[in-house]
Amino acid sequence: METTRIKPPMEELYQEELAALAANDTGRKPQNWKLSAKAVRTFILGSHIPLKYNGKEIHIAKKFYGNDALVERCIITLAGNRGLMLVGEPGTAKTMLSELLSAAICGNSTNTVQGTAGTTEDAIKYSWNYALLLAKGPSREALVPSPLYVGMEQGILTRLEEITRCPAEIQDSLISILSDKVMSVPELGNQGLLFAKPGFNVIGTANTRDKGVNEMSSALKRRFNFETILPVADVALEKKIIMNEVRKLSLLDHVDMEMDEDVADLLAITYHELREGVSAEGHRIDKPSCVMSTAEAVSVYYQTMMNGYYYGDRSMDVDCLVQNLLGAVAKENRDDLQKVKGYFQTVVKDRSNKEGGLWKKYYEARRWIQ
């Protein structure tokens, strides 16, 4: 079957799970939420007990790994008065988590403002259909609502991606909205106050590598609860994440190829060690300056998998893996390639001598590092 979208929204991807959870949900729901807080938790963190729905057993898979307590805090924050701000290094699943939360809570993960340096107040609040405005004057019909406006009007979550990339004065326009939960539209005169409906809240994301949250004003920070998502600290978990995410991607793209667990293990170890700057044996490693996130590891694995599927013999080629790894590493600073070279010449070489097999092939593939 042909897929009609590259990346369907979470509520579509997990439609059956969400429906099963809703059908079996006996918990108390915050006003206007589609699911109770417990059901949202189950949706994101998974459950061992399958749910019965439409005569089938639906298994709720775990979708976010590494910190269950963080997910719980996010859910409770969104049920309260404050917004939720997810911060962390790129590739730590901030966006994925915000999409999952939105899909579960209000069934809509696409109500999003993408923050950039050029984001204006129109994109945050509202703008106008100028033809209608001229023809009929200011009216709700002529108003083009922003995602934030939609969120307030419908009582759903609004996602603000990379909020700290927006200019500070644009960010600050959120302050009164988040504290008073009202947006003023002066052009509409007496009808010009939009009060947020219950269920409205904001999830922001900010990556700490670029601007981070340092330029956010204190007044705006106080309107949020902050959750820092750290890179995965456990190699076994990182491998599990790689396998799960790649499996999902391959299903979407109909890449019918068995996953190679050993390669996932090797990749997880590589990323973990380069990120931490120390090998399992205690070798000190020069850390590349680029982001060595799990998301990058997933990407490298998947690219290699696709290469094997479309051009190869449906197996994971280690040479291709190394090439893709180098491509991921070299995107910010070419000096990082030397650090990867150093890693191969010490840690990988050592392991190749001790363990042979896949590590030996991996070490032999170092010839691609120029």
Added chain:
Amino acid sequence: MEKVLRSTSMDTVKELYKVAFTHPQLRLFPIRHHSPVCSHHLKKVIQKFQPDCILIEGPSNANKLIPYLTHEESQPPFAIYYSFKNTSAGKEYKCYYPFLSCSPEYTAMLEGKHLGCETEFMDLPYDEIILSCEDGQSLLQEQEKSSYNDDYLLAGSDYVKYACEKTGMRSFDEFWEKYFELGGWKLSTETFIQNLLTDCYLARVTTSEDLMWKDGCLIREQFMAEHIREKMYRNKKVLAVIGGFHTQGILYHLGLWQETIRTVPWKSHKTPKEDTGVYIMSYSEDAADMLNGYRSGMPFPAFYRRVYEVMEKGYERPFEEIVQDMLIECGKQVRRKDGGVSTYDEICAMQMCQGLAALRGKHEAGAYELVDSVQSSFIKGELNHISQMPLIELRKVMSGRKRGVLTAIAPIPPLVQDFENLCKKYRLHVSGAARRELILEPFSKERHLQISFFFQRMNYLGTEFSHMKKGPQLAAGRNLNLIRETWEYRYRPEVIHRLIDQSVYGGTIEEASESLLLNRLQESLHCSEASVLVLHAMEMGFAESMGKVLAAVEKMVVQETSFMDLAGCLEHLLFASQRKSFYKIEHGDVIVRLIKIIYEKMVLLLGSLESVENERATAAVGALKNMYQAVLNQQYELNGMLLEEGLKSLVVKKSIKPLIRGAAYGILYGFSSEYRKDIIKAGWGYVQGSGDSKTMAAPFFRGLFNTAKDMVMESSEFLIMLNELLHELSEEAFVEILPELRMAFAYFMPQETDKIAKKVAQLFGRNEKDLKRYGISGRTYALGEYLDQEVQQFMEGEEIGWIVTESATEMPGIDGA
């Protein structure tokens, strides 16, 4: 694991409860150490059962201390401190057994006192526990602080790890709080005990018997069962308070349980009394907190203590009460330091606590919801080592700062008694933990000298009570010109702990530190290390034992064959000799004699300097200088000719380092100016030599200028030598020797440097002023100031910038500006 949980062996737990809790003569009460809910239920059981005897899991060599623990004047936290010196193995062991007000063991003792029944510890004595463990197990595990409590058996079991994973708990402590503390106090005691026995049974079933044997667990259970049996035999109703893990083992050995458990043959090791120690000490909550690296049981002592207090007062939701209080306290502390947390943040945090508790299916918010809420609501931004201050403050609030109080009649180790007496005598403030400063004039005031001795002794005992901020440090050879000492001192419970640790050395501070010093002499030290002990003995005022110390040093000097070690010894003894009167040491003649012995031996060993390593060449030069200084000091009556002859032989050795050769020549010049010719010849030998010898000229000069810089001042020959050297060297070689040359001229005073500049100028027929730099001239400075004013005025006129100006004055003599 799943099989175990689903199997019919869960019926075994019901059977276990029946045996442990319904026997007419016995109640075996399982606990977790410091658990408030266990204390709560234990109290009820004691009141209902009315035992004749209460036995508590704890080393039985502390039984005599129980009356002091339960005395009206005593307030927890306190700890029993056990020590054991295994003389045959040459090792020492110690551990702490803390008690908080919510500890079930403490509750048992208090209730025992109220009932007027026998209350005893029933475990093996501490030394026997140590001797029955394998290395790396139980109390023999390497850790910063050793705790008697064996919660790790429960917390570390496979079952608990599995249970935490399945229930989404981050740790055993969070698991315990949710399933036992938060709802447990509202349950009936029977239900609570059954739940706890289930947990303990499953933990035990998943722990290998081999591990339990290596751990000493099996022997201890045998011993405790024997203790219980003995009381039951006397027709007493016995209530035994034990770590729940031991329930089956003890019941088996009492003949009340069918499951077979390995019996271990055991015999007392009959440890001599003087090798063991057991003392009671007041403790602090933060020291008892397991998160401080001490595995004592439950974390956050202040949190659980306060929960227990309100629980006993009958509050409906005791945990949430304390969560709210601590949120407010944490907020206050954060505001004091940072000011970034508001009351609204506290409200949001409280809402977060309640929301999390509901989401996690807990009766009410507990410690972990509190921590989560502060992390989420108080930290504004990315969580990192800078922003985590609110969590640090919260941790302090939850750990607590409460210090226990012991009754005045509690036995205090003599060493601690002496410490307290001396603090009183010297009027030192030890009532709080604040740092205090004291300035002493030990060489002019007798009382100050005594206080200095006291501080030095406390330092030597490793108590960290006192620290010299400024003052003469003999052993380090620093600040010897200072006559005042600035000390900082600070009392903490750790000071008492360390004193107790050292109490095996003596009953007074003086005795213990002296004994420790003399013990140190028994170790195989080099004479330079032993001579440091002479200085320590002086600093600590051990005039009487100085004789013993010096005798030991002499013995080592006789056996010593290393020039450098003897040099170190000489240096220390020279310090000692110079300062002996300050410290009222009367062994001056012995020190002088030793100096002579060392000197003569060093002269004999001068030849060994030919092969000294580069890294030690500078130290060797220092040694030679010391020898020469000692010769010049008539007090020591040293034969200078010996040194002179020795140096004459040394300087002609082929492979001697140029630095040492230069220094030796300089000293020879000090003996007689007739060596001048030889020195100049040696200098030219380097300068006009081939290859690398030119670069060796720099260290040669450095050595020479270190010991005889006046040679440079007397004539220009060395300057001519240097000039030729600089001409001959390539740029690369010059850069290589530049650091040495700079060091060579660092020995000259500014006036001497000026004179050298003058000589250099004369060499080249130039004026010395051409070579000297005096900084900026007055005229240049005046010009600069004038320009600055003009620019400021211009900028003001153009309304540029914010520079504050003074009124400009016209500068005379500046034309065209």
